[in-house]
Amino acid sequence: MTQSEQESLATRDRLVAGAFRLFARKGFRRVSLDEIAAEAGVTKGSLYWHFRSKQEVIKAASGYYYRTYQRRMNAAIASARDPYDRLVRALRFAVRTCLLDEPNRVFTMEVFTHAVHHEETRAGWRQFYDSVREFYVGLVEAAIVSDEVFTPSPRDAVNTMLATMEGIKLRALFEPELCSSREEGRMLQSLLAVFTRTPEPVAQT
C-alpha cells in the first residue's frame, strides 16, 4: 500500500470516529456534514469523496460503534477463566456501560429512532444484537455446565436479561441518580437473578 493510500484510509478513519463522537453527543440530525468534516480536519469535498451520502456516514459510524463495543466487552472478560466469573464480568461491563457511558446511550437511542424509519439501519442493529445474544448464551451455557447458575432455557433467559438491560439504559436516561456504584450493584443483581430462577409457573389466561 502506498503512502497516499494509507493517508486516505487514515482520513476516512478520522471521519468515521469523529462522526461517531459528534453523533453520540448531538444526534444524527443536529450534526451537519460540514461539522463532521471539520472534526476530521478536512472539508465536505473530502467527505463526499469517501462517502456517497450522510446515510453512509451514519452506517459507517454504526459499524464503528458495533466493533468498538464488542472489542471492549471482550477485553472486560478476557482476564477471567471461571465461567461464572466471566458471566458476572460481562454483565458488570454492560451495566456500567448502560449507566455511565452517556455517549453510548445517546448513540444507541439515535440508532433506535432512526431504525424505526429505516430498514437498513434496523437490519444492522439486529445483526449486532444477534451476535451479542449469542455471546451471552455462550457465557450462560458455560456457567451452567460449571453448575453455578440455573435456567431452563438459556436463550429465553438471555432474551429477558437483554430486555431488562435495555430498560435500565432507558431509566438511566431519565433518572441520572441511577448512575452510582451502589445502583450499579443492584442492577447487576437483578440481571443475575434472571439466571438463577426456578422454572416459571404455568400460564394463566
Add this chain to the structure above:
Amino acid sequence: MTQSEQESLATRDRLVAGAFRLFARKGFRRVSLDEIAAEAGVTKGSLYWHFRSKQEVIKAASGYYYRTYQRRMNAAIASARDPYDRLVRALRFAVRTCLLDEPNRVFTMEVFTHAVHHEETRAGWRQFYDSVREFYVGLVEAAIVSDEVFTPSPRDAVNTMLATMEGIKLRALFEPELCSSREEGRMLQSLLAVFTRTPEPVAQT
C-alpha cells in the same frame, strides 16, 4: 362557553390528536406543521394561533398520549376485582401494547430520542413514568396482601419489571416475529416472574 369558543377548542383537539397520529407514524421531524394543520382540516395560520411553536405541538401531543395511555390502562383492569387478576390484566394490556401497538412504539421511541436533547420533554416523560410506576406498585402491594405474589420490595420489583417491559418494546421493533399471541403469553410470564421471585442472593464483587 359560547359556540365559537367550543369550536375553537374542538379545532385545537383535532390538531393535537392529528399531530399525535402523524408523529406516531412518521416521527417528529418528518411531519411538517402544514401537514398537521391539513390533517385537522385547517392551515398553518390557525395552528400558529393555537400553538407558539412546533415544540409546543409536540408537548401537547405527548400530553395527549400520556392521558390516553392511562385511560386505556384503567379501562383494561376496571372489570376485575381480584387483586392478582388486576395485576395480570394490567401486565397483559402493557405487553399487548408493546408488541402490537406500533404507533405507540414509534411515538415513545421518538419521545426518548427527543428527550435526550430536550430537558422539558425529559421531565414530562419522567412524570408520566412516575405515575405509571406508582400505579403498578399499588397493584403489586394489593396482590401481596391477598397472598398471591411475593417480592421483598414491590418498588424494586416494579422497576425491574418496567425495565424489562421497555426492553420488550424495543425487541418488538427489531423482531416483528415477536408480535404473536404465543409470544405475548411468554412475555407476560417473564414479567410475572419478577413478582414471584425468592429473595436475591448476596452481591458478589
Add this chain to the structure above:
DNA sequence: GACATTCCATACTGCCCGGTATGCACTCGG
C-alpha cells in the same frame, strides 16, 4: 350598529444543510 376581538387563510421570508460542480496539488506508474 359601530367596534373590537377571535379564529383562521394566504402569502411570503429566510435559514439550514444535504448534495453537486469544479478546480487544483500531488503522487505514482510507465
Add this chain to the structure above:
DNA sequence: CCGAGTGCATACCGGGCAGTATGGAATGTC
C-alpha cells in the same frame, strides 16, 4: 518526466420547512 487518476478544497445551488406578516370574515360587546 509526463499524462492520469487520486485526494482533497472552494463555491454554489436549491429544497424543505419553521416561523411571520397580514388580511378578512365571523362572533361577541357596548
